[in-house]
Amino acid sequence: MSTLAVFYAVLFYVATLVLLGGLAYRIYEYSRTPAPLKIPTTPAPTTRAGVAYRMGREVVLFESLFKSNKWIWVFGWMFHVGLLLVLLRHIRYFQEPVWFWVEIVQPFGMYASFAMVAGLAGLWARRFLVDRVRYISTPSDHLMLALLIGIGLSGMMMTFVSRTDIVALKAFMLGLMTFDFQPLPTDGPLLVHLTLVALLMIIFPVSKLLHAPGVFFSPTRNQTENPREHRHIAPWAAALEKNKP
Amino acid sequence: MAAPQFEVPKLSDSALTEVPEVQEGAMSHVKAFVAGQAAQEFLGYPWELGDDWKERVIGRMGEVLQKYRSVRVFLDACVHCGACTDKCHYYLGTGDANNMPVARQDLMRKVYRRYFTLPGKIAPWLVGAEDLTRETLDQWFNYYHQCSECRRCSVYCPYGIDTAEITMAGREILNYAGYGQKYSNEILAKVQKIGNNLGLPGPALEDTLAGLEEDIEMDTGVPVKMPLDVEGAEILLVTPSADFFSEPHVESLIGYAKVFHAAGVSWTLSSHASEAGNFGLFNGSYEQMRTIAMRIRDAALELGVKRIVVGECGHAWRVAYSYWNTLTGIGYGGDDPFAKQLQDQLDPRYPQPMHICEYTWDLIQQGVLKFDKSANDHRVITFHDSCNVARGSRMGKEPGGQFTIPRNIIKAVANNFHDMAAETIGESTFCCGGGGGVLTDDLMEVRVKGALPRMNAYNAVAKDQGVNFLALICAICKAQFTKVLPYYGFDMGQVGGVHQLVSTAIKLED
Numbered sequence: 131m132s133t134l135a136v137f138y139a140v141l142f143y144v145a146t147l148v149l150l151g152g153l154a155y156r157i158y159e160y161s162r163t164p165a166p167l168k169i170p171t172t173p174a175p176t177t178r179a180g181v182a183y184r185m186g187r188e189v190v191l192f193e194s195l196f197k198s199n200k201w202i203w204v205f206g207w208m209f210h211v212g213l214l215l216v217l218l219r220h221i222r223y224f225q226e227p228v229w230f231w232v233e234i235v236q237p238f239g240m241y242a243s244f245a246m247v248a249g250l251a252g253l254w255a256r257r258f259l260v261d262r263v264r265y266i267s268t269p270s271d272h273l274m275l276a277l278l279i280g281i282g283l284s285g286m287m288m289t290f291v292s293r294t295d296i297v298a299l300k301a302f303m304l305g306l307m308t309f310d311f312q313p314l315p316t317d318g319p320l321l322v323h324l325t326l327v328a329l330l331m332i333i334f335p336v337s338k339l340l341h342a343p344g345v346f347f348s349p350t351r352n353q354t355e356n357p358r359e360h361r362h363i364a365p366w367a368a369a370l371e372k373n374k375p
Numbered sequence: 376m377a378a379p380q381f382e383v384p385k386l387s388d389s390a391l392t393e394v395p396e397v398q399e400g401a402m403s404h405v406k407a408f409v410a411g412q413a414a415q416e417f418l419g420y421p422w423e424l425g426d427d428w429k430e431r432v433i434g435r436m437g438e439v440l441q442k443y444r445s446v447r448v449f450l451d452a453c454v455h456c457g458a459c460t461d462k463c464h465y466y467l468g469t470g471d472a473n474n475m476p477v478a479r480q481d482l483m484r485k486v487y488r489r490y491f492t493l494p495g496k497i498a499p500w501l502v503g504a505e506d507l508t509r510e511t512l513d514q515w516f517n518y519y520h521q522c523s524e525c526r527r528c529s530v531y532c533p534y535g536i537d538t539a540e541i542t543m544a545g546r547e548i549l550n551y552a553g554y555g556q557k558y559s560n561e562i563l564a565k566v567q568k569i570g571n572n573l574g575l576p577g578p579a580l581e582d583t584l585a586g587l588e589e590d591i592e593m594d595t596g597v598p599v600k601m602p603l604d605v606e607g608a609e610i611l612l613v614t615p616s617a618d619f620f621s622e623p624h625v626e627s628l629i630g631y632a633k634v635f636h637a638a639g640v641s642w643t644l645s646s647h648a649s650e651a652g653n654f655g656l657f658n659g660s661y662e663q664m665r666t667i668a669m670r671i672r673d674a675a676l677e678l679g680v681k682r683i684v685v686g687e688c689g690h691a692w693r694v695a696y697s698y699w700n701t702l703t704g705i706g707y708g709g710d711d712p713f714a715k716q717l718q719d720q721l722d723p724r725y726p727q728p729m730h731i732c733e734y735t736w737d738l739i740q741q742g743v744l745k746f747d748k749s750a751n752d753h754r755v756i757t758f759h760d761s762c763n764v765a766r767g768s769r770m771g772k773e774p775g776g777q778f779t780i781p782r783n784i785i786k787a788v789a790n791n792f793h794d795m796a797a798e799t800i801g802e803s804t805f806c807c808g809g810g811g812g813v814l815t816d817d818l819m820e821v822r823v824k825g826a827l828p829r830m831n832a833y834n835a836v837a838k839d840q841g842v843n844f845l846a847l848i849c850a851i852c853k854a855q856f857t858k859v860l861p862y863y864g865f866d867m868g869q870v871g872g873v874h875q876l877v878s879t880a881i882k883l884e885d
C-alpha cells in the first residue's frame with residue numbers, strides 16, 4: 131500500500147474517533163448539566179408528545195428561523211436538505227450490497243449538491259452584504275463556509291467533471307471498515323475532498339457545528355410547559371432545601 | 376419631565392420600526408450606577424473588584440457552566456446566522472452593535488471560548504476568543520444592563536438561544552466579582568430586610584390600605600375591604616408593592632379588591648409577603664430568587680390559605696408561574712415532604728398559583744361579575760403583552776391563554792378595543808423598555824430608546840383608531856410607560872392596568 135493510502139487511512143481513523151468520541155463527550159456533558167428552572171419559550175407544548183412535535187418542526191422545517199428571516203431560512207434550508215440528500219447518497223460507498231432506498235436517493239443526491247452549494251453561497255454572501263451579519267462574523271465563520279463549499283465543489287468535480295475511479299474508492303472505504311487495506315485512487319479532486327471532509331469531522335466537536343446536538347438540549351425548546359402541575363427540581367437545587375429549609 | 380440629555384428617536388410613519396445601521400459604541404457611554412458597599416455586603420458579594428477579580432470571574436463562570444445547561448448549550452450552539460440581530464428593541468432603538476442579541480452573547484462567548492474551549496486556547500484569533508480584560512468586564516456591565524431579559528430574541532433563534540439567560544449569568548458573575556448594579560441590588564436588599572421592593576413597613580401598609588378602603592367607599596358607597604394578615608382567609612393575594620401606592624398601579628389594586636368583594640370570597644394580603652416582584656430573577660441568582668420567594672410560602676403556611684393569587688406584574692408572574700413550584704413548592708406534583716407540607720393545604724380544584732386575570736376571567740365566565748361597559752366608553756383601549764408573561768409563562772389551560780385571557784377581560788368590561796400590529800404583540804411582543812432591572816433613572820436613555828418599537832406600534836393605533844389607553848398587566852410596564860410616553864408626545868394618563876378597567880365598569884352590591 132502506498133504512503134498516501136496509509137496517510138488517508140490513518141487520517142480517517144483519527145477523524146472518525148475524534149468525531150464520535152468528541153460528540154459522545156459533548157452529549158454526555160450536555161445531558162449531565164442540569165436545567166434547574168423551567169424556561170421553555172412560551173407559548174409552549176404542555177405534553178412530551180407536543181414537545182417532540184415542536185422539536186420535529188424545528189429540526190425539519192427550521193420553524194423559528196422561518197418566523198425570523200426568510201432569506202436565512204431559504205439558504206439555510208437549501209443547504210441542510212441538500213447536505214442530507216448528499217450524505218444519504220454517500221452511504222453507497224460504505225456498503226455492499228447497497229440498500230435499495232440508497233439507490234433511489236442516488237440521482238437526487240447528485241443534484242442536491244447544487245442546492246447545497248448555492249445555499250452556502252447565499253449564506254456567505256450575507257456575511258458581506260448585510261452590515262449586521264458582517265459585524266458578528268468571525269474568521270472561523272468564513273472559514274467554515276469555505277470548508278463546506280470546498281467539500282461540495284470538490285465532490286461535484288468528481289461527479290460532473292473528472293470522474294474518479296469510484297470502484298477503487300469504494301474498495302478503499304470498505305477496506306477501512308474491515309481492516310483489509312486497499313489502494314486509494316490519487317486524483318486531485320478526490321484527495322482534496324477527502325482531506326476537507328476529515329478536517330470537518332475533526333473540528334465538529336469543538337466548533338459551532340455543535341448546534342446539531344445542541345438544538346436537542348436547548349431548554350427553551352425541549353422542556354414541557356407544565357410547571358404548575360409538576361415539581362421540577364435539579365439535584366443541586368434540591369440540596370438547598372436540605373441545608374436551610 | 377426634565378429636558379433629555381440625549382436625542383429622543385423619531386416615531387416612524389408605520390407601526391413597525393425600521394432596522395438601523397450598525398453603529399459601534401452608540402450606547403457605550405451609558406452605564407448603570409454601580410452598587411455600593413451596603414447592598415453588596417448584605418447580599419454576600421464583594422463590593423469592589425479585588426486583585427483577584429479575574430480568577431473570581433472565570434471561577435464563577437465555570438460554576439455557572441456546571442449548573443445551567445442553558446448557558447453551556449447557548450454558548451456552544453450559536454452559528455452567527457444573524458437571525459436575531461434585528462429582533463431586540465434596544466438594538467432597534469439605539470443601533471448599538473452590542474445591543475444585537477448575538478453580539479451581547481458574544482461579549483461572554485469570547486471569554487468562554489478563550490478559557491473553556493480548545494480552539495479558543497490554541498487559536499483565539501480564529502474563533503473570536505479573547506482574554507478577559509477590564510475593558511471586557513466594563514462592556515459586560517454596560518451591555519448586560521441594556522438587556523431587559525425579555526426573551527424576544529429566543530423566539531426567533533433557530534436553536535432557541537435565549538440571550539436573557541446569558542445576561543442573567545453575566546450579572547451573576549459580575550456580582551461575584553464585586554461589580555453589582557445599584558438599582559437591582561438595593562431592591563434585593565430592601566425586600567429581604569423589609570418585605571417589599573419599596574421598603575414599605577407593615578404599619579405603613581396598614582394605613583395605606585385603610586385609606587384606600589375609605590376612598591372606595593366614598594367613591595362607590597360600597598364598603599369594599601382590603602384585608603391584611605387575616606388567618607384562615609381562603610385566598611392570599613400577592614401583588615407587586617407598587618400596587619399599594621404608585622399611580623396608576625393602585626387603580627388595579629382597587630380593581631382586584633372589587634372583584635373579590637363581588638365574588639364574596641374571603642381574601643387577604645400579607646405584610647410578610649407584601650411583594651410579588653422578585654429581582655433575584657434579573658440577577659440570575661437562584662439562591663436570592665428562592666430566598667425571596669420563600670416569604671410567600673411562609674405567609675401561605677402561616678395564614679393557612681387555600682389559594683394563592685398573583686396581581687398584575689410581568690416578571691413576578693413568570694417567577695410565580697414557572698418557578699414557584701420549583702423554588703418553594705407552591706403548585707402541585709411534589710412528592711417530597713417540603714413540597715407536600717404546602718401542597719396538601721392548597722385547594723386542588725384550582726391552579727396554584729393563579730393569575731388575577733385567570734381568577735377574574737373565571738368569574739366572568741361563570742356570570743358572577745356584572746359590568747356597565749359604557750363606563751369605559753371614554754377609553755379606546757389597546758393591550759400591551761408584557762414580555763415575561765408572553766414568553767415566560769401562561770394563563771389558563773391552553774398555551775397562549777396569556778394572550779387571550781387579558782383581552783377577553785378587556786372586551787368584557789369595555790366597548791372599544793383595538794390590537795396593535797400583529798408583529799408587535801403576542802409572542803412577538805416588544806418589551807416596554809424598562810424590564811429586567813433597567814427601570815432606573817440612570818438608564819433613562821436606554822429606557823426611552825428601547826421603548827421605540829412599542830411606541831411606534833402604539834402611535835399607529837392612536838392615529839388610525841383613536842386609541843387613548845394602553846392597558847397593562849405589569850407594574851414595571853406601568854412605571855416605565857408613565858415615564859416614557861411623554862417623551863414621545865403622549866399624555867402619561869393613557870397608561871393603566873387591566874383591572875383598572877375592571878374597576879371602572881364593575882357593578883357592586885353591598
Ligand code: SF4
Pocket residue numbers: 452453454455456457458459460476477531532533534535536
Ligand atoms: S439567531 Fe441564534 S444562532 Fe443565529 S446568531 Fe442569533 S443567537 Fe446565534
Ligand code: SF4
Pocket residue numbers: 462463464465474475476479521522523524525526527528529537538539542806
Ligand atoms: S432578551 Fe430582550 S433585551 Fe435581551 S437581547 Fe434578547 S431581545 Fe434584547
